Amino acid sequence: MPRPTVARVDLDALRHNYTLACEKAGTARAMAVVKADGYGHGIAAVAGALANLAPKYAVACLEEARAIRAAGLAQPVVLLQGVHQPGDLAECRERAFEPVLHSAEQLEWLAGAGTPPAFWLKVNSGMNRLGFGPGDLLAVVSGLGVASSRPALQGFVTHFACADDPDSPMTDAQTAAFVSATMPWPELMRSVGNSAAHFRPGQPLFDWSRPGIMLYGGSPVLGKTGPELGLRPVMRLEAPLMATRWLKPGDSVGYGAVWTATVETRMGMVAVGYGDGYPRHAGTGTPAAVGGQRISLIGRVSMDMLAVDLSAAPDARTGDAVELWGDTVPIDEVAGHAGTISYELMTGVTARVPRLYSGN
Template identity: 70%
Template structure:
């Protein structure tokens, strides 16, 4: 029989997190960001679970938008990277996708195409990844008007660089630039708020917010965990204890003899590793749990296994499921120990880990 390593997905927790995002968005509506395979949770089950509440979805690219349509969902789908070829514009018209246009090349494609999708204009207010500079927006709108494409503009969008840091002044600065750049077109919609912005006091939310990581229970703020922000964990990553043995003082554990045992300990081997997406850099003292009792990793994470110290779980036995993150151990805690963020952990779970939904 297959090993019992599994990612359990709590769809009701997902819905609760979306409702919290909607509440914190105030008068704005929240579009559900389901890119990167629903942040590793499965784009189709996630999108279906949110279908009764979400009026729009947001994805990165065309193939993700197709996955939503092929699942039978009819809500508009915002494509945050826009189109990657002129021919994509016609697909957007046929399938009800709303691309975000962020470059002069994309405007050129629109000028050359007979397709006239509805679309958003991205403004670069300081992130410096994608978008038109605020000083360019008026010329872009004038060109769209001359092309007969002005009526297709739904609104403006930008992305914050430092909203995760409540002490940074940059979010307010970007908001002011966005406000100034869009003031000539009050009839058009506006969207600025990522997950972190939902927790920035006094932040303008405009018409649409774009919650992502917060839907999945991960914290968008530096120094805070998801539960501290009222978010429910959605994914519980579990794997079985497949071996238990006593390791004597003076012995070492794992590759590179990376952990020296200073006293006799009861050690368990867990059937999960970086081949499953568990972070290799989560070393000794990273928390896990068995039977509701917190334990710790010891030594290096291997491709298919990792070692845990069972001192705090004396009743643990072979076959017991170990929670790598979930209800007892937060994904944000593990991310901190691994020197990364929960976004990377959740999206990094590989295909050999089955997802089970409830």
């Protein structure tokens, strides 16, 4: 019998979160961001579950776009990193992939590509990763003088650096820079809205928003969990309680003996560890749950197992399923204890953990 450590994926919750993104987007349409294997949930299953809702998908790279076509889905797919070699543009044209071009080199490839694919231009409004500076945009668009290139230009994309922080003025500054830079082309589309932007009062999302982490139930806003924003958790990571024992005062647990019992404590071992993608830096006090009762980790996380204090769950027995994150324990809370973000936890669940789907 296989080890019953699994990631349960609720596709109804995914659809709920996408619908909420559409409501938050107002008049903008929402392209579903399914990069990084659908944020670790399985790109084919995630994209398929949204097939009757999402008019467009967004991914990082060509390989992910191909996975969407392999799943039998025909919606246009935006490639947020553009393309990595000239020959990719022909495939984009043939398969309705829309690269976001961000460099002079990519524009040179475009000029030599014959009939170009539909494409977008990335505007560097202040995040300073990729894109053309606002002051350069007029020359960039004018340089697309080839008759076949100009009609293929869909519009402009930018990305916010601090939209997760309601107190940061940077998002307003980036929005103003983007609006000013793209003003000469009101007929073209614009896209700025990452997940966090959906929750900023008064934030314009223009023509297309790009919900990502919020689709999967993770919070894009500092100081908030997904459920506090009306999002439903899509992934429930669970593993069996494989053993229990009573520890006496003075007994320690695990590598480094970093936790020692001060009172008699019932301890349980759970069959999950950093080899499954559970964060090694989630230490003592990180929440988990069994039978709907919240419990906490003790000691260090090992590759294949971790220890929990069962004092708050006296009825727990060997074989019971322990929730590492899900409905009872928000993934954002676990991420906070581990010094990371929910994005990393979701995408870090390894291939040896089966994804089990419901709500299809």
